[in-house]
Amino acid sequence: MSETSTAPAAAKPATPKPPTTTILAGLSKALMDAFAEDDKLLALGEDLADPEGGGIVGVTNGLSTRFGGQRVRSTPIAEQAIIGAAIGASLVGYKPVAEIMLMNFTTVAMDMIVNHAAKLRFMSGGQTSVPIVIRTMTGLGYGSGGQHCDYLEAWFAHTPGIKVVAPSTPQDAYGLLRSAIEDPDPVLFIENLPTYRTPMPGELPDAGHRVPLGKAAVQREGTDVTVVSYSRLAGEARAAAELAAAEGVSVEVIDLRTISPWDRETVLASARKTGRVLIVHEAVKAFGAGAEIAAVVGEELFGQLKAPVRRLGGAYSAVPYSKPLESAYAPDRARIAAAILALAR
């Protein structure tokens, strides 16, 4: 905006810069809008309220000031207590959004998440339910080493009773978080830390925007190869598709958005069309979420594919510190593009 208004009158009219926004802004607006609409919403987590800076990255900035310190509470460093408090409040009508700062710290709260949040509806025969959202951030790229950036979505996808969501755009971040909050069951909501502030195309959606859980997005249409991904690497897959396009390969890019339950119909329809599927995630490849997708595609489209289903994922090691190792650890656009070309060949 400032660009057009400050342009000298004589200059040729500046093409307006296409609007951009960020995932961080999408998440923050989703929380603000949702809290404004439903006074049963709560938020809790370490450093989450404004006296503590409104969240270590600022996603919840302003929330406690606007909605009060009783509804938006910073907690001690005690992840079992955080998830337990969310569960308890949710059993009697509240909708807490709990934050586990980094996904690796879910490891100290797995009992609450897996044995309790995910199971209480079933074990109580439907008498109680746990409509909570657990927001957590992760992702490599800033040299945090082995204990701060794992993608552990496969653990939770393997856990009946909890849904798993991971957006890759600001608009999806908004729409998925709103849907996760409205969902009657627990949702694990995975945010990529390194791309929080990356400018991405488009504007922030308005308050009516929702992205349904369980529905993938075909972010780019193509005919030769289907790439299935989610979270940050969906963005890398889109970039890789452009690289492949330059080599004459037409790529369809599917962002799963919801990892569990995942959108079989959309993936299978695309796979049927292209006959070639590549699945990409930052999590360790072995026993990762991609394995389930590959297994289902292979089973459902037996004899109909033109090539084996391929997977790219994180290396089989802890995430390394040193920059060259960290860069080599997970697929990037170049490696994805190379895999696409190899598949198409």
Add this chain to the structure above:
Amino acid sequence: MSETSTAPAAAKPATPKPPTTTILAGLSKALMDAFAEDDKLLALGEDLADPEGGGIVGVTNGLSTRFGGQRVRSTPIAEQAIIGAAIGASLVGYKPVAEIMLMNFTTVAMDMIVNHAAKLRFMSGGQTSVPIVIRTMTGLGYGSGGQHCDYLEAWFAHTPGIKVVAPSTPQDAYGLLRSAIEDPDPVLFIENLPTYRTPMPGELPDAGHRVPLGKAAVQREGTDVTVVSYSRLAGEARAAAELAAAEGVSVEVIDLRTISPWDRETVLASARKTGRVLIVHEAVKAFGAGAEIAAVVGEELFGQLKAPVRRLGGAYSAVPYSKPLESAYAPDRARIAAAILALAR
């Protein structure tokens, strides 16, 4: 034995009953033998020492009496403290065998297992290592409901730096536990509780017996269908193979024994031979360990299989209490046999 000695002299000579033993006996002997050979071995866990009954099921019965209460220690109910103590002692030359009573209780120790035990060798650049064994039991069949019998092996198989083992026979229980103890890295050792005391063919191996980690067992040869399984369901698969044989289908049964790293060569060789693969586990099917195996078989043998790779696994729910539901939850020999026949058709 008593049968032959008490048989009346005049009766026709009784065919000697083939010897049987149990997984429980195999595990106990493995611990006894290993402790006798290496005084760096330690054991710790809840109720594990003899004053506390030598373990809630008796696997460690007699161990503390024989090797002393300093080496074999009962602990408070504190799974993080248990695994932490094992890790610490292992860093400086001891080889602790830690027990997490039930696999669902690994949920309170995931940080120690995943962020520490599995990663310290890598993160220290090989300066330290964590040669521990984590024994844990699980499995449905005794009405313990939603929080006491999950199979969570897929979580650990997805974690670089820790191996995952699950025997289905007394001899393998012995040989795998000895190998796990001797392994220089952390091993998660999964024991099936309901079959601890089931009489199984064969005798207890002697102290030299080892089953190498990472090596599957072809427990039954066949030509039409390959069934890949482990833990209790490997036994059900063997029984199912007999049922299928009666219908004229020749089944090869592979017991993986080690889930991570799993024996690709053996599985792929069998799959190449039969062209039809069924993977069976008690864990939830969705995003289970079977998905990785199906994905790899589908990828490696693309175009060479006669039928899609099929998987059977636990239902997508918490484990139910009520007997009919519990029985319906996981595959049994009848369902496995039906799946084999459907595949072979």
Add this chain to the structure above:
Amino acid sequence: MATPDAFEPDSATLLEIYRRVALLHANDERARKVIRSGQIAMVYYSYRGQEVIPAALSAALRDDDYLCTIYRGIHDMLAKGFPLDILWAELAGRATGSCKGKGGPMHLTYPEKGIMVTTGVVGSTMPIANGLGWAAQLDGTDRVVVATFGDGASNIGAFHESLNLAAVWKLPVIFLCQNNQFAEHTTYEAGTSAKQIADRAQGYNIPGVRVDGNDPAAMYRAAAQAVARARAGEGPTLIEAMTFRFMGHVFGDPDAYIPKDMKAAAMADDPVPKFRARLIQDGIATDDQLSAIEAGIEAQIDAAVAFALASPFPETDELRRDVFAEEIAA
């Protein structure tokens, strides 16, 4: 804050506590009988010997107060008002059970009486109880929450995180440790470093009270004082109620790890007949009155067991229900 004496139970309260004790006692006897008879197979954690604790506690609670309890918690739930018929149907795994047979004895739930969570994981009542307390705070009600747990559970991380959070947030939660002196087969001393568990309260700057849980009046006073404190918005209390479990850890446990004289002494001091005799001696009730109460209870249990055994098992379709709000596709 009023002293415990301000919470002395009157005769009517003591009689009401006894009614609950008698119910709990009879139900435990019956459960073990039914298992022995083979009518119902279940993993059963007898609370025999611990009846007075929840009976006295619940007399200080309202129906709309919340409870989170554990595998050894049927006494807690019955005292709080869990209906016998759907309890027994659940124990028998029937479709008519409170949880449609899906939960079983370790996961009994009955929100109508505030019985929100039963867990089989040691320590896990406490983090969830805090959330219920937070809700009560937000609602602006004076509801209180009780989280019960064992002595062994006081050594697990969830205990610590929960008491700290409850104290910092001043939550209306009562942390009730039923110290039966054993955790499975492990003695108090082998697992627990504190001289007494109540000492741990100091680490959270909250009241820590040790009480003879088998003494109805003492237990009532301690509970009522903690309830009053919570209702007044003054925050959590840790109660350590001393008791003993007569039947070992789980049904069938030969309990060789319990010193014989310790067990004999505890059983000789059985709180149930002792309380009964006391009521008669103090003129609060006659033997006949108590016998009538007990007979009524037996009849109710008879009916509940019969209801349970006559009920159908759930359909296997139930595996697809209650995983999420929406039924899962077959």
Add this chain to the structure above:
Amino acid sequence: MATPDAFEPDSATLLEIYRRVALLHANDERARKVIRSGQIAMVYYSYRGQEVIPAALSAALRDDDYLCTIYRGIHDMLAKGFPLDILWAELAGRATGSCKGKGGPMHLTYPEKGIMVTTGVVGSTMPIANGLGWAAQLDGTDRVVVATFGDGASNIGAFHESLNLAAVWKLPVIFLCQNNQFAEHTTYEAGTSAKQIADRAQGYNIPGVRVDGNDPAAMYRAAAQAVARARAGEGPTLIEAMTFRFMGHVFGDPDAYIPKDMKAAAMADDPVPKFRARLIQDGIATDDQLSAIEAGIEAQIDAAVAFALASPFPETDELRRDVFAEEIAA
């Protein structure tokens, strides 16, 4: 047990403590300078202001004692003898680093000086320290183990489980809480219910000591007493060492959540120049002597940084090494 006075540091010890303080101080200044200069990019948790704690502690330790420390732990490690060159090479992610560049600033390890674990997960030093203590017990040595952690970490489950186990097993472990009054952006009061963290020791029936961690003599006395107790087989001690972190939580933290006057007061009371002035005033060292020590340290750091920056990065093959003892196939 001897009183703390029995552990009064002599002049030589105080000078040795200062040598370490000066090293820690200079290294932190350099680290922030190197980051600002862009020579090394890293997530850096400055310990500026907390130098006296590990300097005094380590003067009471032997090389063969064990240490488990945290992301904010470079001061602990340097004081324990971590070599500067492989420290800096690791910070720079080089193949010559102590962990071949794989661990980085949050996972520094150097077993030769007993530096066994550095963790980035709050609370996780403590469970592992117990295992090292168990090993020392089994070995029959009088080695001790120190687990350091922050005030915020005293609220997580691992703290509780670890102190309890250490107390029950009488392990030679010192639980050293560096209470800098903030956990990330959260104040002590907003996260911690105890009046003081040392109070929590009572829940484990072990000594709990609160000490001014910025006072070299007081810190040394507390540490030496705990070490003596551990070496004598009398079990663990909880030390709460009061301090302040001058640079916020992580490099770049604008620390708006810290009350300005609180920070100003703390920085005006900077323990490093204060200690230095004290040594001169007490005639333990001259300004020149101390300046010479400081200059020597600067030269060592210069050399270490140069070594680091001149070292090669690891080969990507390293991803397959040290996952297991045996290298993983490509």
